[in-house]
Amino acid sequence: MVTAYRHEPLTDFTVDENKLAFMEALKQVNSQLGKKYPLIINGERVTSGAVIASYNPARKTELIGTVSAANKELAEEAMQAAYSAFSVWKKWPPEARAHLLLKAAAIIRKRKHEFSAYLVKEAGKPWKEADADTAEAIDFLEYYARQMLDLKDGVPVNSRDGENNRYTYIPLGVGVIISPFNFPLAIMAGTTVAAIVAGNTVLLKPSNNTPVVAAKFVEVMEEAGLPKGVLNFIPGSGAKIGDYLIDHPKTRFVSFTGSREVGCRIYDRAAKVHPGQVWLKRVIAEMGGKDTVVVDEDADLDLAAASIVYSGFGFSGQKCSAGSRAVVHEKIYEQVLEKAIALTKALTVGNPEEAETYMGPVIDQAAFNKIMSYIDIGKKEGRLVTGGEGDLEQGFFIQPTIIADVDEKARIMQEEIFGPVIAFCKAESFDHLLQIANNTEYGLTGAFISKSREHIERAQQEFHVGNLYINRTCTGAIVGYQPFGGFQMSGTDSKAGGPDYLLLHMQAKTISEAL
Ligand SMILES: NC(=O)c1ccc[n+]([C@@H]2O[C@H](COP(=O)([O-])OP(=O)(O)OC[C@H]3O[C@@H](n4cnc5c(N)ncnc54)[C@H](O)[C@@H]3O)[C@@H](O)[C@H]2O)c1
């Protein structure tokens, strides 16, 4: 009997003991930098000629580790291993599969600060963000283990006299898991273990920006007792091995989290049936966002400003849930803007290894260039009121930036920037607020700040996003409490960390026996 699910508590770093423990973990991880990590195919360590070198985005020349990169031949080997392991793994009792996830959660919990320290170093996450990422990974393991236990016997259906009907769920087959850099532990681990606990075998291709923390996670799954071939670790170029595996006739499903551009490409490619393929591939695609904090005329002004600033600048705006647009009623626009500027100016930007840092770097040079070019666009589309500068001396740092008085159709109001840039836009009425809130092609998260019950009720009906938050930030969904996923071009609304998620990795089977 497992205990009821409760989310993993976040670490309080104002407690000296916790702060010291985290500093110790950083010291330990610093002493392990530069290691080499092989591919893992059918339980065997494999090194290839090519490597992915992972560097600290806050200290550009500091090597976190090098990870072997798969090519098509190795991807094919991994596919064969996963295909063969599926015939055995699918027969493992669901209880045993779930137990393995609980074991892995326990291992990560014991090494929690070590994992978070890797996230600080490899992804540039400040302490709190890294701690939340690790806690979320533990939550996914704990939550999906229990979900599998709930689903293992299927769901009851009716039977008439003289028949016995059953409705159960069976796994799909081999899944290709492709994960992004921004939740390098939580999303990578969550998407991987959801597939595995449901009885599938997988090929995991993590982000090339954050492969080391993924390698560490795969080691944990091995330590927890995962049989060989169930989880094959194949970092590599998305373009080279990505296309090969998406097209592969033995791929049964793809679980992708990342940008809209890559997600749409995968969705399109996966639709084609290749010779030897005897199913239609299933695609889970969780993609980008252009998320809005909407401020009503009667809103608490301090709450509004804080919700805007922390939704927009947490992890340097590199969350699909980031509130990159503030849409504010004209009656309070100037006051909210002033308060948001003041809060923004007080944010500490710097090396995320320092406990006091609120915002670290962005992930790499390409992200830096893209964000800075959007700031240039923003300067033409609106009024730069704070930030706007980049600093490449040691890492990829960009000041938290607010661009005010932006038109609702402006590019910085429509396109995902994925950096610390918030566009402020004025609305004339409550209807106008909602109209602007819904005017993008995305539909991931949104926050509505208001004291009006009537407006809150209408926002619940009319604000078209997968995750709507009232009187708080639009980031920080908790597994099992706020299932996460978006509408429209934000993806297939798979709702990670929710009660329907595992079903996306299974197919239902009806068995009707005449008595
Ligand atoms: N909706 C969500 O739940 C969610 C969560 C996190 C991030 N995101 C989105 O992810 C993006 C940021 O992450 P990113 O920069 O790592 O995204 P990305 O799309 O650049 O990369 C994601 C993954 O896809 C791989 N990839 C790249 N080209 C590929 C190809 N042709 N075929 C197969 N795989 C390929 C990458 O190597 C990486 O592993 C943002 O758009 C963000 O909004 C969405």
Ligand SMILES: N[C@@H](CCC=O)C(=O)O
């Ligand atoms: N689940 C995270 C966002 C994941 C995407 O980047 C949140 O709710 O803030």
